[in-house]
Amino acid sequence: MLILGAEDVHQVLDGAEKDVLEAVRRAYVLHDQGRTALPHSVFLRFPDDRRNRIIGLPAYLGDETPVGGVKWVSSFPGNVAAGLRRASAAIIMNSMATGMPEAFVEGSVISARRTAASAALAAATLTARTPDTGVSLVGCGVINFEVLRFLRAALPDLAEVTLFDLDQDRARAFADRCGGQWPDLKVSSAGTADEALAAHRLVSLATTAATPYLTTEACRPGTLVLHLSLRDLTADSVLAAVNVVDDADHVCREATSLHLAEQRTGGRDFIQAPIGAVLADADAGRRAEDRVTVFSPFGLGVLDLAVADLVRRRAEALSLGTRLPGFLPAPD
Structure with a gap:
């Protein structure tokens, strides 16, 4: 068994945004071609606790070197107040020859970056007549920081970011981190969510909201909303928008x-369309100029596998990780 911890994953993925974007793009296209297996995710919830959950995402990605496995990811929002990460995850990768587990990979870094890469890929694909030069980030956590990282890689004209978070200290800390990472980036803060929605025609929503609270009325026509947390927008706003998803069967569940x-x-x-079909048809990529377009990705397990496979292959080439002999029982 190969065990890859967070430091190993970082060593492979830091600075590899273009490669992650390509891995996510390829997974979406293969999924659109029917070359994946993607059972519904399993939501483990707890009595008298609707806030916390653990989700199992089994998946198979068929290609020249097929990959199968599962991500087990928890979301405990109360961790943030205790100085801990909201989400934690592990990915088990199985041999497609024997079915045996052969890699155990720290999954929260992969999960955050595949989510961000899917958002940036949508932004680079669902283009406007004039290039996006700014983005509004609603929710100043790990996911939106990664979204900004991948948007910077995918959209070369992006030069400005507007932040909003209910916790002003988090927003200030996020702004400071942005300044340290990208000194050339203009960073400002909005006083309300609506002010952030109106600031730019590219918006990323990555919050811990459990029920809809936000409309798109403040958005300018032609805005693309990356609806990553899936429960921010009211049903009326969704119905008024042009909607692109990763997979309708997966995203229309669990009170999204x-x-x-x-x-x-x-x-x-x-x-209107799944993102895989849009990626396969260059003419389908232009977003509506008179309406809001909303991209709502459930977060398919095949994306985790695609990025985890990238991590494993490069980690093995670099002799990273820990080999644990004797993890499985000896053959009969």
Whole structure:
């Protein structure tokens, strides 16, 4: 068994944004081609506790070197107040020849970066007539910092960011970190979420909201909203938008904003396209100039596998990680 910890994952992925973007793009295209297996995620919830959860995402990604496995990821928002990460995760990768587990990989770094890469890929694909030069980030946590990292890699004209978080100290700390990472980036803060939505025509929502609280009325026409946390927008806002998803069957579950919109209308006609189809058709990428476009990715397990496979292959080439002999029982 190969065990790769957070330091190993960082050593492979830091500075490899272009490679992660390509791995995520390839996974989306393979999924659109029907070359994946993606059962519904399993949500483990707890009695009298609707805030915390652990999710299991099994997946198979078929290619020249197929990959199978599962991500086990927890979300405990109360960790943040204690100075801990909200999310933690592990990824188990199985041999497609024997089915045996052969790698155990720290998953929270991979999870954050594949989420950010999917957002940046959507922003680079669902383009406007004029290039996006600024982005508004609602929620100043790990995910939106990674989103900003990948947007900077995917959108060369991006030069400005506007921040909003209910916790002003978090917003200030986020701004300081941005200044240290990208001294050339203009960073400002908004007093309200609506002010942030109006500041730029590219918006990323990455919060811990459990129920919808936000409309897109403050957005300018032609805005692309990267709806990563999936429960920020009201059903009315979803129904008024052009909607692109990663997979409709996966995203219309567990009381997401799109699930509520489906329950309201009795169907999914409000969803225009999956991102895999948009990536496969260059003419489908232009976003509407007279409406808001919303990209809502559930976060498919095949993305985790694609990036985990990138990490494992490069880690093995660099002799990173720990080999644990005797993890599995000896053959009969």
